[in-house]
Amino acid sequence: MGRVVLVTGVSRDLGRRFARVLATTEGIDRVIGVDVVPPRGDVGAMSFIRADIRTPVIAKVIAKEDVDTVVHMSVIATPGSAGGRLTMKELNVIGTMQLLAACQKAPSVKHLVVKSTSTVYGASSRDPAMFTEEMQPRRNPRSGFSKDAAEIEGYVRGFARRRPDVRVAVLRLANVVGPHVVSPMTSYFRLPVIPTVLGYDARMQFVHESDLDRVLELAVTSDVEGTYNVAGDGILMLSQAVRRLQRATLPLPGFAVGQLGSVLRQMRLADFSPEQLSFLTFGRGIDTTRMRTELGFEPAYTTEEAFADFAASMPAASRLSGSLTGRAVSSLQDLLPPASEKAGARG
Amino acid sequence: MADAEIIPIGTRGRAGRGSGRAKPSSASRNLAAKRTTAKPAAKKAARVTSRPRAVPDAIEQVTTEAVPQPAPTDVPPAAPRPATTTSDRGPVAGISPAGWLAMLEAAAREVFGDDWEPRLAEVLALLRRRLAGEYDVDEFGFDPEVTEKLTLALLRPIAEKWFRIEVRGVENIPDEGGALIVSNHSGTVPVDALMTMVAVHDHTGRFLRLLGADLVFRMPFVGEMARRGGATLACNEDAERMLSRGDLVGVWPEGFKGIGKPFKQRYKLQRFGRGGFVSAALRTGVPIVPLSVVGAEEIYPLVGNVPALARLLGVPYVPITPLFPWLGPLGMVPLPSKWLLEFGEPIRTDELDDAAAEDPMLVFNLTDQVRETIQQTLYTLLMKRESVWR
Numbered sequence: 101m102g103r104v105v106l107v108t109g110v111s112r113d114l115g116r117r118f119a120r121v122l123a124t125t126e127g128i129d130r131v132i133g134v135d136v137v138p139p140r141g142d143v144g145a146m147s148f149i150r151a152d153i154r155t156p157v158i159a160k161v162i163a164k165e166d167v168d169t170v171v172h173m174s175v176i177a178t179p180g181s182a183g184g185r186l187t188m189k190e191l192n193v194i195g196t197m198q199l200l201a202a203c204q205k206a207p208s209v210k211h212l213v214v215k216s217t218s219t220v221y222g223a224s225s226r227d228p229a230m231f232t233e234e235m236q237p238r239r240n241p242r243s244g245f246s247k248d249a250a251e252i253e254g255y256v257r258g259f260a261r262r263r264p265d266v267r268v269a270v271l272r273l274a275n276v277v278g279p280h281v282v283s284p285m286t287s288y289f290r291l292p293v294i295p296t297v298l299g300y301d302a303r304m305q306f307v308h309e310s311d312l313d314r315v316l317e318l319a320v321t322s323d324v325e326g327t328y329n330v331a332g333d334g335i336l337m338l339s340q341a342v343r344r345l346q347r348a349t350l351p352l353p354g355f356a357v358g359q360l361g362s363v364l365r366q367m368r369l370a371d372f373s374p375e376q377l378s379f380l381t382f383g384r385g386i387d388t389t390r391m392r393t394e395l396g397f398e399p400a401y402t403t404e405e406a407f408a409d410f411a412a413s414m415p416a417a418s419r420l421s422g423s424l425t426g427r428a429v430s431s432l433q434d435l436l437p438p439a440s441e442k443a444g445a446r447g
Numbered sequence: 448m449a450d451a452e453i454i455p456i457g458t459r460g461r462a463g464r465g466s467g468r469a470k471p472s473s474a475s476r477n478l479a480a481k482r483t484t485a486k487p488a489a490k491k492a493a494r495v496t497s498r499p500r501a502v503p504d505a506i507e508q509v510t511t512e513a514v515p516q517p518a519p520t521d522v523p524p525a526a527p528r529p530a531t532t533t534s535d536r537g538p539v540a541g542i543s544p545a546g547w548l549a550m551l552e553a554a555a556r557e558v559f560g561d562d563w564e565p566r567l568a569e570v571l572a573l574l575r576r577r578l579a580g581e582y583d584v585d586e587f588g589f590d591p592e593v594t595e596k597l598t599l600a601l602l603r604p605i606a607e608k609w610f611r612i613e614v615r616g617v618e619n620i621p622d623e624g625g626a627l628i629v630s631n632h633s634g635t636v637p638v639d640a641l642m643t644m645v646a647v648h649d650h651t652g653r654f655l656r657l658l659g660a661d662l663v664f665r666m667p668f669v670g671e672m673a674r675r676g677g678a679t680l681a682c683n684e685d686a687e688r689m690l691s692r693g694d695l696v697g698v699w700p701e702g703f704k705g706i707g708k709p710f711k712q713r714y715k716l717q718r719f720g721r722g723g724f725v726s727a728a729l730r731t732g733v734p735i736v737p738l739s740v741v742g743a744e745e746i747y748p749l750v751g752n753v754p755a756l757a758r759l760l761g762v763p764y765v766p767i768t769p770l771f772p773w774l775g776p777l778g779m780v781p782l783p784s785k786w787l788l789e790f791g792e793p794i795r796t797d798e799l800d801d802a803a804a805e806d807p808m809l810v811f812n813l814t815d816q817v818r819e820t821i822q823q824t825l826y827t828l829l830m831k832r833e834s835v836w837r
Contacts, residue, residue, distance in 0.1 A: 225665035228684040229587045235684070299667025301674065303588045335586050343580030382664070385586050429578060433571045 102129030105320060106167040108153055108199060109174030110146070111135035113280050114312065118173065120144035121313045127321065132165055134158065135174070153195040159202035162209065169211040169320055170203055172196065175252060177217070177245045177284055177373075185244075192248040193255075200259040203266070213319045214256050214270045215312075218329065219246040219375060221272075223302075223382045230387040233272070233327045246375040253327075269319045274331035274386060277406050278309030279413030287370040288380075290414065294342050295360050298351040302338040302383025305331035308401035308409060315397050328395045329386040332403040338380060345411050354381060587685070588674035591654065598676055599648055606645045609783050610742060616790035617650040619736055625690040626793065627728045628655065628697045630738035631716055631821050632705035635747035635766045638781060639740050643697055644676070646788055656689050658698045658724075662762065683727050690731040697738075698724045700814075703763040707752075713744035714829060716822050722814040729804035729813075734793035737817050739824035742786030745835050747771065784835050787828045791820050 105122060109115040110133030123131040123145035133139065133148045151157045153174060162170070174195055176188050203209045221227070222237035241247040253270060260268040275285040288294070307315075307330055315330050342349050352360065354377065361372025391397050401409065542550075552563075559566040573596070576582060584590050606612045620626065628647070633639060640657050647655040657673070658681035664670040679685045681698065689696050699705065704717040728735050751767030771778030794817065796803075803809050 225670065226661045226680065226682075228682050228688075229679050230684075230688060232684075297667075299671060301588070301671045303584075303586075303674075335584055335588065337584055337588060337590075340580040340582070340584070343578060346579075383588075429571055429574045433568065433575060 102127055103169055104128075104130045104132065104165055104167050105169040105171060106132045106134060106162060106165070107146070107171045107173060108134050108195075109172075109176075110143075110148065111137045111139045112176075113141075113282060114276065114309065115139075115173045116141060116143060116146075117280070117309070118171075118313050118316055119146040122146075122171075122317060122320065125317060125321065130165070132161070132167065134161065153199045154190060155198065156202070158199055159205055162202050162206045166208050167206065168208050169213070170199070170209060171213045171215070171316060171320060172199060173215045173316075174199075175215065175217070175249060177219075188245075189248060192245075193251050196252045196255050200255055204259060204263055209263075209266060211320065212256070212259070212266055212268045213316060214252070214268070215316065216253055216256075216270050216272045216327075217245075217249050218272045218274050218305075218331070218384060218386045219379070220249045220253060221384055221386065222246060223375070223378045223384045225382055227382060227384065229303075230385040231329070232387045233329055233390055241375060244373045244375050267323060267325045269325050270327040271315060271319060272327060272329050272386065273312065273315075274305040274307050274329075274403075276309055276312050277306045277410040279410065281309050281410070284370070284373060284376050286410065288372070288376070289341070289345060289347075289410070291347075291364075291370055293348050293350050294345075295350045295352055295357050296338060296342070297354050297357050297377070297381045300354075300381045302380050303335050303385050304338060304341065304383055304403070305335060305385060306403045306406040306410075307332055307399065308406035311399045311401055311406070314400070315391075315395075318395065318397055322396070324395050326390075326394070328391050328397075329388050330391055330397070330399075331386050331388050332399045332401050332406050333388075334403040335385060336403050336407055338383065341407055344407065345414070584675075587656070587677065587679045587689070589654075589656070589677035590675045591677075594654065594676050595648075598672075599645055602641055602645045603649070606642050606649075606786075609781070610642060610746075610786040612642060612646055612742075612786040612788060614646050614650055614788045614790075616792075619790040619793055620647065620651050620653070620695070621734065621736075621793070622651065622653075623693065625693045625731060625733040626695050626736055627686075627690060627724060627733055628695065628736045628738050628790070629724060629817050629821070630697065630699055630740055631714075631825065632699035632701040633708070633713065633740070634706060634743035634781075635749045635768065636781075637699070637706055638746060639743035640697065640699060642743070642786065643738065643740065643788065647695065647697075651695075653695045655697045656694045658686055658696060660702060681723075683723055686724065686727040687731055690727060690733045700724050707749065707764045707766070709752075710744070710748040710750055713748075714741070714825050716818055716825075719814050719818050722810045725810045725813045725817070726804040728796050729799060729810070730801070732797040734795050734797075735813075735817055736793045737791035737820045737824070739789045739791065739821045739828055740786065741788075741825060741828040741832060742784045742835075745784035746781035748782075785832060785837050787832060789824050789828055791824055794820075 105128055107115060107119040107122065110119050112135075115135070116133070116139040119131050119133045120143060122128060131146045133143065133146045134151050134153060135148075136150070136152045138148060138150060149161055151161050161167070175192050178188070203212060218231070220237065220241070221231045221235065222239050222241055224239050226238040228235065237250075241250055256268060256270060260266070276283060277286055277289075311330075311332065319328075336344075339349075357380070358372075358374065358377050361370070361377060364370045364372050555563040555567055573592075577592075582590065582592055620628070628643070630639070630643060640659075644655045644657065647653060654677055657676070657678040659673055659678045661680055663673050663678065664680060679689065681702075686696060686698070700719040700723075701717040702720060708715070708717060725735070747766060747768045749764075749766050749768060753765040753767065757763065757765045768778065770780075770782075794813070796813075799809070
């Protein structure tokens with residue numbers, strides 16, 4: 101008998117794509133997608149059930165379908181798409197509580213996979229360069245998405261204590277990028293002029309969207325448990341990333357970036373939350389040793405490659421052909437004979 | 448000095464320079480030297496014969512004239528400077544594109560030497576790569592390219608010419624593998640850390656990775672530069688991560704207590720933190736290299752502090768030195784003291800087992816040993832120095 105997997109949060113692109121991939125995986129009989137709104141686009145072999153995870157309906161779904169694996173992906177990072185911060189918090193926190201309560205009551209559930217985020221580590225000047233899974237955030241998040249994520253992980257730990265027979269795997273992912281991803285980070289990089297925090301340069305790690313699918317699939321099919329950081333190899337500085345996009349930047353003092361962020365949020369251009377501001381100021385690195393040794397996952401894309409793939413997907417029209425200095429340098433370079441030719445002539 | 452050309456002040460009674468009037472101003476008349484009648488006449492005669500009058504008198508520059516020469520010189524007297532003529536008064540209108548190109552070429556030759564073309568191409572390629580973001584940083588945000596080509600290159604003249612740093616005991620720094628360099632801290636502003644970075648790189652070719660206080664990373668620009676230069680937060684996690692990668696790590700365990708101590712306490716080592724650096728070295732099994740820096744104490748003699756302002760700004764102290772803030776920006780120029788850096792014999796930790804790091808007594812003893820070594824070396828170095836300045 102194959103497995104029955106319940107995936108929450110399939111209305112959004114990442115959830116829907118993962119559910120579709122999972123439905124074709126060997127050894128998995130059925131994939132049931134759950135969300136409050138139906139997914140837009142191809143759902144493949146996944147069967148969709150419209151249910152709100154904030155209500156006890158979810159318990160009935162789990163019991164009726166004889167679900168043995170629950171993949172919780174319904175953690176929303178953008179208050180804009182959820183219809184306000186209050187709704188977002190309710191979806192995230194109350195939704196997780198209801199879902200976990202339902203899982204606890206369902207004896208059929210044997211595996212729980214939670215897609216969490218590296219935002220739980222926060223971002224501050226007192227951070228170590230790389231966070232390992234055991235480390236706590238230096239400053240506990242007080243608001244927004246990172247607080248939600250921290251609370252969700254707390255509930256998941258509580259669930260793991262109450263149901264020791266259930267295998268629980270929590271994946272803390274770095275920022276997911278890719279041609280199809282809509283997240284605060286990708287909408288930030290899609291801005292025509294990118295506001296940055298003056299005097300700071302953040303370290304960033306990225307995960308490619310296809311690696312997200314792969315690592316979640318691995319967490320569902322293998323028998324690992326525990327918490328794992330997931331990120332592509334290497335680090336990209338924010339300034340470096342912006343240069344690779346060939347976008348203009350607008351360096352502003354921190355408070356001004358925050359104010360600009362709220363204006364952008366009102367204009368629905370980008371979701372710019374306070375924890376994103378501190379991330380853009382100090383950045384964050386997560387250690388992926390455990391992902392390799394214990395989880396046995398090797399990302400197909402490095403941070404650099406994942407970002408390059410995302411950059412290639414951006415509409416060419418909105419990309420500037422380079423800054424003024426860049427153009428000046430390349431025109432100067434064209435004036436000179438190629439360096440190799442010159443060296444050959446001399447040698 | 449016999450051939451010195453004497454350029455007299457004023458116009459010697461003739462039409463004022465640039466005034467455009469035929470009659471000199473009263474000011475220039477007053478400036479003109481009282482002359483005997485013979486001299487101007489002789490001069491005038493010489494001029495008339497030497498060259499034709501092509502330009503009006505008003506803009507003729509008086510340069511060479513018949514100042515009595517002590518001896519007949521080897522310079523032919525018949526070659527006076529030509530008159531300056533100006534046909535085009537626009538700022539750049541008179542320079543042709545070819546002229547610009549020649550100027551740029553000459554400038555490039557001046558900067559890069561004779562093989563300027565490949566070298567300029569190299570620089571441009573580097574610039575282009577930087578602008579396209581095509582470079583690598585490590586997990587701490589360290590950018591070796593910028594550090595080597597820009598930061599260290601800018602600091603090197605300061606180290607060599609301003610502080611005239613003398614380095615001893617370079618052989619004590621291992622050529623490869625992790626090592627922890629522990630140094631005394633002084634000088635109000637952490638210039639000593641930067642100078643140590645330069646000295647280590649120039650003598651061993653290795654980058655010194657600094658461990659900095661969290662204030663460094665909180666401050667705008669400073670934090671950015673620090674990460675780019677290879678620094679990271681002074682915490683056990685980062686120190687151990689760097690050491691186990693095989694990096695050369697520099698730590699200043701006195702911290703703000705050392706760097707911000709009053710001038711009268713110079714060369715007196717402060718408490719060495721909680722010995723976190725020793726346990727990091729013990730856990731990773733790397734040698735501890737004690738470093739004593741003499742000279743950094745005198746660059747900004749800290750004679751006072753403004754605690755209220757410091758609290759307001761959220762910094763440990765606001766320094767007052769004999770020159771700062773009295774001389775404004777000029778007071779920020781460090782005094783050119785003579786620096787001596789001595790790397791002591793490495794203290795090995797690989798013979799101790801892992802449990803040693805959990806033994807507080809051993810950690811304290813090792814910390815004291817390192818501290819004593821540095822303090823004793825400081826005293827001997829001070830004896831060797833002739834004075835603060837040399």
